[in-house]
Amino acid sequence: MSKTIEEINEKIREGKAVVVTAEEIIGIVKQKGVNKAAQEVDVVTTGTFGPMCSSGAYLNIGHSKPRIKLGGGKVYLNDVPAYAGFAAVDIYIGANALPDDDPRNKVYPGEFNYGGGHVIEELVAGKDIRLVATAYGTDCYPRRRLETWINIRDLNETVLFNIRNACQNYNVAVNLSDRTIYTYMGVLKSDMGNANYSTAGQLSPLFNDPYYKTIGIGTKIFLGGGIGFVAWHGTQHNPNVLRSDNGVPRRGAGTLSVIGDLKQMSPRWLIGTSMLGYGCTLTVGIGIPIPILSEEILQYTAVSDDGIFAPVIDYSDAYVQLKPDILDEVSYAQLKSGKIVIQGKEVPTASLSSYPRAVEIATILKEWITSGKFLLTESVAPLPGVESGITFKPLKERPLEE
Amino acid sequence: MTVSKRIVLHFPKRLVDRPIVYRLIKDYDLEFNILKASVTPQEEGLMVLELKGEREDYDEGIRYLTTTGVRIQSLSQDVIRNEERCTHCGACITICPTGAFEVDPLTRLVKFDNEKCLACGLCILACPPRAMEVHF
Numbered sequence: 001m002s003k004t005i006e007e008i009n010e011k012i013r014e015g016k017a018v019v020v021t022a023e024e025i026i027g028i029v030k031q032k033g034v035n036k037a038a039q040e041v042d043v044v045t046t047g048t049f050g051p052m053c054s055s056g057a058y059l060n061i062g063h064s065k066p067r068i069k070l071g072g073g074k075v076y077l078n079d080v081p082a083y084a085g086f087a088a089v090d091i092y093i094g095a096n097a098l099p100d101d102d103p104r105n106k107v108y109p110g111e112f113n114y115g116g117g118h119v120i121e122e123l124v125a126g127k128d129i130r131l132v133a134t135a136y137g138t139d140c141y142p143r144r145r146l147e148t149w150i151n152i153r154d155l156n157e158t159v160l161f162n163i164r165n166a167c168q169n170y171n172v173a174v175n176l177s178d179r180t181i182y183t184y185m186g187v188l189k190s191d192m193g194n195a196n197y198s199t200a201g202q203l204s205p206l207f208n209d210p211y212y213k214t215i216g217i218g219t220k221i222f223l224g225g226g227i228g229f230v231a232w233h234g235t236q237h238n239p240n241v242l243r244s245d246n247g248v249p250r251r252g253a254g255t256l257s258v259i260g261d262l263k264q265m266s267p268r269w270l271i272g273t274s275m276l277g278y279g280c281t282l283t284v285g286i287g288i289p290i291p292i293l294s295e296e297i298l299q300y301t302a303v304s305d306d307g308i309f310a311p312v313i314d315y316s317d318a319y320v321q322l323k324p325d326i327l328d329e330v331s332y333a334q335l336k337s338g339k340i341v342i343q344g345k346e347v348p349t350a351s352l353s354s355y356p357r358a359v360e361i362a363t364i365l366k367e368w369i370t371s372g373k374f375l376l377t378e379s380v381a382p383l384p385g386v387e388s389g390i391t392f393k394p395l396k397e398r399p400l401e402e
Numbered sequence: 403m404t405v406s407k408r409i410v411l412h413f414p415k416r417l418v419d420r421p422i423v424y425r426l427i428k429d430y431d432l433e434f435n436i437l438k439a440s441v442t443p444q445e446e447g448l449m450v451l452e453l454k455g456e457r458e459d460y461d462e463g464i465r466y467l468t469t470t471g472v473r474i475q476s477l478s479q480d481v482i483r484n485e486e487r488c489t490h491c492g493a494c495i496t497i498c499p500t501g502a503f504e505v506d507p508l509t510r511l512v513k514f515d516n517e518k519c520l521a522c523g524l525c526i527l528a529c530p531p532r533a534m535e536v537h538f
């Protein structure tokens with residue numbers, strides 16, 4: 001059995017496509033078998049909703065009268081610095097940016113109540129944002145200071161452009177030390193008092209297409225409540241890691257860079273987020289449709305939490321010191337049971353990414369496709385796969401002075 | 403009608419070693435739960451109690467306490483969840499010392515049981531989208 005994306009799109013246009021979520025497909029395959037399920041199902045939708053730090057947005061704010069050249073100057077959005085290293089009125093706001101006067105971790109653990117992620121959420125929510133900029137002034141762009149309210153509806157391009165999202169797998173974080181630590185994986189209590197994980201498991205996009213056979217550059221996706229695209233592989237994309245027999249990586253592996261129009265998006269799916277003692281970030285909703293082109297591809301989407309494994313890592317030492325040490329490997333089924341046993345100790349688990357919201361994303365995407373308003377795209381180039389030979393290199397540090 | 407309330411009792415030095423709580427329980431038929439008890443260096447006693455019983459008994463018990471000279475403070479501080487902001491991630495579950503959060507194994511929605519909350523405040527800053535709020 002094999003189908004093409006064009007055939008599936010034809011069915012979508014006719015309102016005849018059979019679309020199920022990556023959660024629903026598990027039961028369907030159990031009941032009907034791979035062969036029959038692959039004939040019946042046309043698309044499987046996935047979803048994930050979690051903090052994704054390498055996110056940000058670029059904005060073109062339009063020219064002021066007289067003109068100002070923000071490039072090379074300084075720009076603040078609600079006191080949060082935006083990057084102004086482009087042309088006159090293009091700026092980029094990163095999710096982790098913090099106001100200059102934020103105390104950070106001076107009062108430990110820092111609260112990180114407001115940062116770039118929050119600016120993006122408020123912008124998308126249609127709130128006015130305070131822009132304060134200084135520039136050096138040129139003959140053609142003489143103005144040196146700009147203070148104005150801006151609103152997303154008045155701006156030119158407003159584009160979410162995230163350079164690493166939707167990580168294929170992620171560490172389970174614990175803390176072996178004797179004090180509480182504050183990490184990007186949440187608050188970790190001493191002596192393995194808790195274990196935090198952060199993927200949607202069986203619903204997560206890249207777990208359902210482990211070898212990137214359908215998801216590639218140009219794939220149309222659900223992004224932040226609107227429509228976006230896979231722009232490239234994400235930073236730290238590392239396909240060449242240990243994998244299970246079902247192809248699913250057992251370590252952090254593939255990542256995606258995604259792009260989409262902020263004006264279509266909604267603050268329900270882009271949430272400014274504060275990690276105590278760590279910093280600010282953005283919680284992003286992503287959903288990716290997987291066209292069932294063959295039985296093999298369907299088989300991948302049938303993966304369930306008991307077939308996906310993640311490494312348990314000590315964030316008080318091994319992670320910090322870039323040591324390869326892994327305490328154990330656990331399945332997402334074990335993680336979701338609420339406790340895991342590590343080195344003989346029962347450790348309660350918690351998730352940083354929201355499974356119910358991942359289900360909601362997969363369901364919305366399913367509705368978009370079933371109702372004919374979302375057609376699938378053929379990717380224009382594949383993501384680097386296992387054969388690419390990519391390895392994830394540590395920094396080769398060369399001290400400046402001997 | 404039964405009530406269940408959390409109160410803080412401040413015992414002046416002269417009352418610290420008197421069996422006041424014992425009388426409260428015995429004579430007014432109240433159930434209690436000591437959430438915290440300490441004696442400060444100035445020897446003032448402090449006790450955080452959860453008292454449960456019939457409304458009438460509860461009110462009488464409180465009246466008795468005031469007559470003894472114990473200062474009562476209500477733990478009126480209330481922690482509530484902003485349902486709009488909560489993403490049901492679950493990060494709060496292992497943070498809360500009283501188990502006020504619970505995941506529904508089927509839907510994986512995170513339930514918040516206000517009754518179990520002691521308003522300790524730990525979840526306020528640990529919740530990544532900051533959905534937990536203190537109200538007075």
Ligand code: SF4
Pocket residue numbers: 483487488489490491492493494495503512528529530531532533534
């Ligand atoms: S940590 Fe916050 S957002 Fe997550 S489930 Fe708890 S209250 Fe909701």
Ligand code: SF4
Pocket residue numbers: 481497498499500501502503518519520521522523524525526534
């Ligand atoms: S305030 Fe404390 S007791 Fe109440 S829910 Fe939050 S962590 Fe639990």
